[in-house]
Amino acid sequence: MVAAVLLVGLTVLGVAIVAAIFLSSSQPEEIPHAAIVAGNRSGYLALTHEGGDSLKVGEYRIYAGTGNELQDVTDKFTVPPDGMWSIGETLVYNGPVPERVIVVSRGTETILSEPTFVWGGKVFDPDPVVPGEPGEPGDPEEKEPIDIIIEENVFVYGSAFKFGGANANAPNATVVITGGLNTNNLNGGAFLNVSNFYFGGNVNLDGGSASLGSEEMPGIIYVNGDLVLWEGGRNIYGDVYVDGDFRLKDAKIHGDVYVNGDLTLGNTPWIAENAHIYYTGKLKTPEHYDDYYATNIVAKCIHQATVPKRDMPDFEFPSAKSPEWYDTHDYKQTLTSTKKVYAPSYTASGSASNIIVVAHDGDISVGGGGTTVTGVLFAPKGSVTFSGNSFEGVVIARDGFFISSGGTKVTFKNIQEYISDPEDYPF
Template sequence: MINNKRSGLTLIEVILAMLILSILLITYITAFGQGSIIVNKGKDITKDTFSYQEIMENLIIDVKRNFIENDEAEDYKIEIFTDYGDYKTAVDVKEIRTDIRGNRQYVSYVTNYQIKEPESPKIEPFSVGVYDSEGNRVFPWYEDDIRIRASYTLQPTPLIFENRIRWYRSKEGISNPVFSSDYDMVFEDMQKEPNAINYTKELIKSNNLLSKRFYYFEARPYTLAGRLEHFRNEDRILILNRAGSEEWQDFLEDIYFNREAVKIFDRNSEEIYLDIMQNPEHPTLNLEWSDNKDPQGALIAMKVPDTYSNTNFETRVNFRIDPKASAEGSDLLGIGIGLININNSGIMVNLDIFNSLISINQIENGVYKKVIQKNSLTDSLGFENFINENTNKFDWAKEYTLIFQYLKNNNKIKIRLEDKEVSSDFIEIDLQGYNIFPNYIGFKSYSGMDYKPNTKYEIINKYDRNYSSHLYDVRFSKINLDDESILFMFGGGLDISASNIIGENKSIYFDSNLNLENIKNNGHIKVSNIYVKENLEFPKGSHELGSSEEPGEIHVNGDFIESGNRNIYGDLFIGGNFISKSSSSSIYGNLHVGKNLTLWDGSMNLYGDIFVNGNFKLKDARIHRNVYVNGNVELGWTPWLGSNSKIYYTGTLTYPNNYNQDILNRLIKVNGVEEPKKPTIPEPKYPTLKEDSWYLNNGYVSGGKLKDNIKIYANSYVQSSWTQSVEDIIIVAKTGDIRIENFGGSTIKGILFAPNGKVYLNGGSFEGLIIAKNGIDYVQGGGNITIKDIDEIIKDSSNYPFK
């Protein structure tokens, strides 16, 4: 059966659906209209708010102005900062109200009190420096008992909420720390709400104070009102090891502490920059003009010590051209060193780095007057020794020494350049007509780059300089001989028995070895300056060396081996090894050893500084000053060190177990030490004979018994009979020997000249000058040999018996 009935909505269902839809549409339309009304009302409120805000702001300005300027009565009086003492105060207040529709109000309060801007914290005074244990300001030598100290006072107002202090130390291996990242903090302290106090903070050697490091101190206080300040010492402090001569150290201390004591030449009042705290490896002087062009004369001068001011002297100036400056390729770069007087007049040696020239200039009042001599540094006078084989150019990367010899008696200056291995020839300048009487060593430095002057509190600008050169040391010594000096010279042999050779401020020269075979029965060589061309060996005895009254220098080209009991006076320069097994010998002067130093047996006293370019073995000796070893150190049981003595070494250190800790504490390993000076052995020219006719024409006879004023010229001379004391004799043996015997108890004074032979003496004392190519025998002497210079015997040089 088929059902044809169709499904669909009834009328009632349709009516109900339409009713529901109508209700929904009416609700939506009503809500939309109400929302539009609310939005429009919000817009009106916002407009009113901004409008009344503008009215209120203008009202606040007007009310505050009238309140301050017209002294209107206040509505309220209130106190503020009641918990903070000095900040507590009472202020007058006015109330301002503005009604806004909708039962709303703007309320504000204004005061006529002018609240001060918060003050910054104050630290007064503020100082940072180097001091000794007694509170005296001192130079920062690490070897001394020093401490760096920051001192300051926190002022009572404004109140400090917190104060942070710090010490900073430069990092190891950074030679010129210019950024904060180049420093490590080594001390920090935080003070909470400190009272007004005097505050001191020190760093001492047992507490973070190291040599070859830079230090600075900072304090950062801030107040309860939130103001912060930063205080830091303007100049960083460098702790230095002592290096260079005592005169050089004193000179740098004067620059550091007492610049008025230093001679500075202010050409046209231009500023000079002097820096001595820039190089952690050396106490170094850097200097430039503000206008860095070549200033001609000296910028600054170091006084020649009084000891050398009226005699022949040598000055050695160590310097180095800055590698950065020479790499820049500037067409202006150089250093000048001169012998000058107080008026900046004298001789100035200029080293022109760009053109590789050395020029010697006469200056008057700081201005060039005359070029005396100019030489190339690449192909003349031995300067070619300094040429770098790889670049074929003068090697400015090295440290050099410029040597001046001022020969007052001859009115000459001799100049030479050397490094640690080779030297140039001497340049000799005759000073006739220049009227130069030097009492200062003058220095200048210049380049085509600006030096960069100080800028406070800016680390990078303050310390990043364009250096052109660095001065490391200046040393002075007396000159007791030069090419024209007449020495007391022993040639191929020396044989002296029980006699003293005496010569204060005199020189004696041995052109071979000096040993016990030469000097028997404890004879003494009491001569200020002793030169030994080869070795010096005294394995026993008590032979005294040097003059106790006028100590000078003892130079030995080879080894020095000694034992026994003797005093040695003056600075000692050994080219080879020094070995001592002395039970009680003493050296009264500095000791320079070119190779190894062995003080293993015996209690030798060494009263000066010791410099060793090799290894050092120390057991029983007594060290009174400092030791500088460019090598290894081996210790035995048990040396004695003076209270302030230290041993600086670059190599290894070995010692027995359970060793004395006090001694070990004074052995300091360093990267480098000052090396010993080399012995300077002269090459004297033996005088030569004059023509035969000269002797005949000047009163010389061919022989005869000795008597006062006799002058003898013969092939050889022999006096065998007893001789009484005689004076002013001259004996010249043309081809042979001079032999004088049997003058016991007598004294012979004069000149004995055997240019091709030997001098034999047997008797009393001799006083005068002996020059003998083959040496001297004084085998049965009992008196003394006293050295005299030729000009003490013969005043007129034209009467000298040789040329």
């Protein structure tokens, strides 16, 4: 009898222990669901959360690479400001565009999303991706010039660019020049810290050491013509696309270069360890070179039947609005307390902050001496010239942007920094 009672007691105890272990053990982690799309933000891969659960920083990983050779690149993406990746928020990748990207749940390593790259490879749809059949282009809604200027962080847009200043600070911004660029257009020691450059004509830098591209956020440099980087040990950051011939001598190349034409090398170029130059035409090298040059320069120049190509941004130059619109929005012929000017052309000296100047039929010239000017300068039928200590803002000028004073510092600010309501945009 005692044995039976003892046996029952042990059985009950065993059941209790099993129940305690089962109930106290961690339950399967609930897997979040999220719709992530891949897009293009100023030449960078951008992942946008378009629906589903919010993802807390540390609870997801992002892998990128080619085929099945993927690496954890989570730390190369921007971090959501509140530590939670929620609907409508975008993470931008600071690195070359991969062929494949997946987002997984940390811990279970369950794939949450594998955004599709439309048309494959390194070319993908503008942000956001347009739904459609894989590999087929969608039909995105046509955007207004102001929308593109804002989304692509356009800093300067015009037919010419002359920079006599010290440096331009515009990482993650874009400069669009519908013409070309040559040595005389730049201060010999200038550093143009701008992520993306688009040139509609030849670029010939043969002297000085003015650098192009952003070291901290390298983007795209596109030349619709020939590119010459001959005399001068300048730095070139970002991937370079040349729709013409490329002549390289003293420059330091930090990214990949794609040349739809011939490649000519001088005696003293430098190409970063993981960078290459791909070209479709003929290769010309110095007649004699050593083993170091053969390994570190010539071996990194690879002939291809075709190379990836870029195009100039395709959007209409913005026009001024009607005179009545500016009148009802407190624009004046001269600078007043409203800080908004609408005039055929405009010239002023002295410092000014947060101004908006529209010269609807001519040029804008501001600054002078040790002045500082901030704001938006818009000349749809003319040019903008600044001389002074520093300029901060946005310049949209059909005939170009000219910095005439040495030592000037120029800093990009999105137009949204000055105009919060889209209804108040001056073009």
